[in-house]
Amino acid sequence: MKKFTRYFYLMFLFILPEFIFAQDIISSGQVHGDFQLDAQNYQPDKDLGITDSTINGKKLGMNAYMNLIYTNGNFTAGVRFESYMKPLNGFDNRYEGSGFPYRFLNYKKDELDITVGNFYEQFGNGLIFRTYQEWNLGYDNSLDGVRVKYNPFKGVSIKGIIGTQRYYWDKYTTNSRGIVRGVDAEFNLNDMVKGGDACKTKVILGGSVVSKYQKDDPSFKYKLPENVSAFAGRLNISRGKVSLMSEYAYKINDPTAVNNYIYRDGQALLVSASYSKKGLGITLTGKRIDNMSFKSSRTELTQPLDINFLPPISKQYSYTLSSMYPYVSQPNGEMGMEGTVEYFIKKGTFLGGKNGTNISLNYTKVNAIDKQKINDTTDVNERGTKGYKSDFFTLGKNRYYEDFSVEIAHNFGKKFKAVVSYMSLAYNIQVLQGHDTTDMVYANIGIADLTYKFNTKNSLRLELQYLTKLNANLKNISHFPFLEMQVENPKQDYGNWTMATLEYDIAPKWFFAVSDQFNTNISEEKKESGGKELNYYNLAAGYNLKTTRISLSYGRSREGLLCVGGVCRDVPASNGFTLSISSSF
C-alpha cells in the first residue's frame, strides 16, 4: 500500500509538469459565452380567456440557453445548450426538452476558413440563402454540415456550403428533409483591378447557386422535382454620396405546400438606391417577389426550414402600438416600394434649436402581384398546373399594406428630450395575419416619448400612444390612407388603443416602469370570439451590471413587441410574472 502511495506521488510529479506545459497551449486559448433565461408564470385571467383548463397544468414556461465558444489561435469550437421547460407561450411546443442543437468546429488560416457542424451564413441579401437565429422569436434554421470559405485572389471571395437544416430537436435521417448545398462568389472589382483603389466608383459583383435535394414523394399524384436549384446575381455600385444595391434571384419550379404544388418558376428582385450626405439621407427601395418560398421540406407550411430570406421592405417600427400591425413578406407574390427621407435641421437654427432636430419620413406600399389564368379551363394557382401568368411590371389589385409615417426627435436643452411620431396605415389583415375578414384595418397612430432628466443619473420617461381606426372597406383603395377620412366601419380588429408608460431610470443600473393600455370600439367578430375591451396593466423593474441584466415584470401582456428599459421582446398574451436574466462573459 505504502509502495503504491509512493508511486502515485511519483506519477503525480511526472504528470504535473505535463499539465503545466499543456497549460501553455490552453492558456493561449479563451473561453467566452453568453446566457439567457426567460421564465414566465401563467395565471388564470377570465377576461383574457385564460382559465385553469386552458393553462392545463402549465403554470410555468422557461426558455434558456448558453453559448460557449473556445478559441485558440486558428482554431475555434463552440456549442449552445438550449432548454425549454416548457416552452414559453408563443413558442412551438416541439421545442420542449433540452440539448445541444448547435455545435461547430472552425479552422481559419490565411485565406481559408473551414467550419464543420452548425453554422449561420448568408449569400448576398439572402434571397436564395440565409441561415440565422432569433432567440426571442424561437427562430433557428442553422445548417448542419460543412462550410468552406476561400479567397483565392485579392478581391475575390468564394463560399461553399452543404448540410441539413435544424428542425426543432429532430435529428436528420435519410430523406426526413432536404439536403441544401450552394456556392457563392463575390468580386470586388476595385480590389481586383490594378489601381482600382483610387477609383471613386466602387463596384461589387456577386453570384450564387443554391440547390436542395429531396426525394420524390410517391404518394403524390404528380412527379416532383428532386433537385431544385436557385440562382442569384447581385450588383452594388457606389460613388460618394450615391449608392445602388440590386439583386435578382430565379428558382426553378418547386411544387410545395406553400405554393399549393404549382409547377411555376419563381423569381425575386430587390433594388435599393440611396443618396446620403451629412444631414440628409434618402432611400428608395423596390421589391417584387413571385413564388419564391424556398424550404428544405415540401410539406412544411410554417416557420422552420426556410432556405432563403425575403426581407420585408416596410419600416420596422418599435413602439408598442406602431408595431401592432407589422408587415410580413408574402413569398407567393408581392410587389412594393418604400421611400425614406431622413433630415437633420442644423443646430442654431430656429427649428434646430441648440441641439438640432431629426425628421424622418417614410412611405411604403405593397400590393399583390398580377396573376392571370394560364388558360380558360384552369383556375389561378390550381394544384399540379403551371399556376398562373404574371406580367412583371403590373401591380396586382389587392392591396396588402400601405403606410406613411413621420417622426421628429428633438432635445430641448440638457433636461428635456422628445420623440413624437404620427403614422397612418392600411393593413390587409386577411392576407397578412390570416384573419377571417375581407375588411382592411385602417389606423392612425400618434406617439409621444418624453424624457425629463433630473440630473445625469435620474430621469423620468413618459410614453403616450394612441391608435384609432378609420374607414374599412376593401373597395376603397386610396393611395394615401391618411387622407381618407370618411368613417364607415370604425370597429375593426381589437378597436382603438390608448397606452401610457411611466419609467424611472437610475443610470446605468436601474429602471422601474409602470404601464397600462386599453382598447375601445372592438369589432363585432372579435367580440363574438371572446375578445373584450380591457386594461392591460404592467409593472416592471430591471437591474444591469456590466453585461448582466435582470428584469422582473408583472401584469397582462397583449401579444406583440414589448420594449421597456433597453431591450425589445416578442410577447404573447398572458397574465403573470416574467423573469429575464441575461449575461455574457
Added chain:
Amino acid sequence: MKKTLILTITLLFAVFAFSQEKKEKQYKLPEVNIKTPDGQTFNTMNISNNGKPVIISFWATWCTNCVKELNSISEVYGDWQKETGVKLVAVSIDDARNSSKVMPFVNGRNWDYEVYLDVNKDFYRAMHVGNVPFTILLNGKGEIVWQHTSYEEGGEVQLFDLVKKLAAGQDIN
C-alpha cells in the same frame, strides 16, 4: 520525510499552476468579416484608434434605446474626441431589410461615427452580444476592458468617465 518533501513539491506545483490560472487575461477582438456601408469587406481585427480608446456600439435602426444612446453621445461626441481622442465604432445589426437604409439613417441624424454592417450577426455572435444596445470598450492596445448591455438615460456619462480613465492610461477594472 521523503513523502513530505514530495507532498510539498506537489503542493507547490499545484499552487503554481493555480496562480497561473488566476492571472487575468486580456483579450482582443476576434477576427470576423463585416461590411463597410459601401459593401467592402472589413476585418474586425482592424478596429483601432492609434493607441487611443475605442467604443464599439452594437445597434439597429429599429432599436429605440440604441438610437437614443447614439443621439445622446452624438451631442457631446466632439468634446469627447477633443478631450480623449476616443472613437466610436457603430456596428449595425440591421439585416437586408434595412441595411441599405443605415447610412441615410446615420447621416439624417448627423452622427460622426465609423459605421459597419453586421447583416447576419456574425460579429454579434462572436462577441456574445445577445441583445442591443451593447457597448464594448477597448483600451489603447485594443484589449477589451469593459462591456455593458442596454442603455438607461444618462448612461453615457459613466461611459465617458471610463473613457477618460482609459485615455489617462488607468486600469478601469
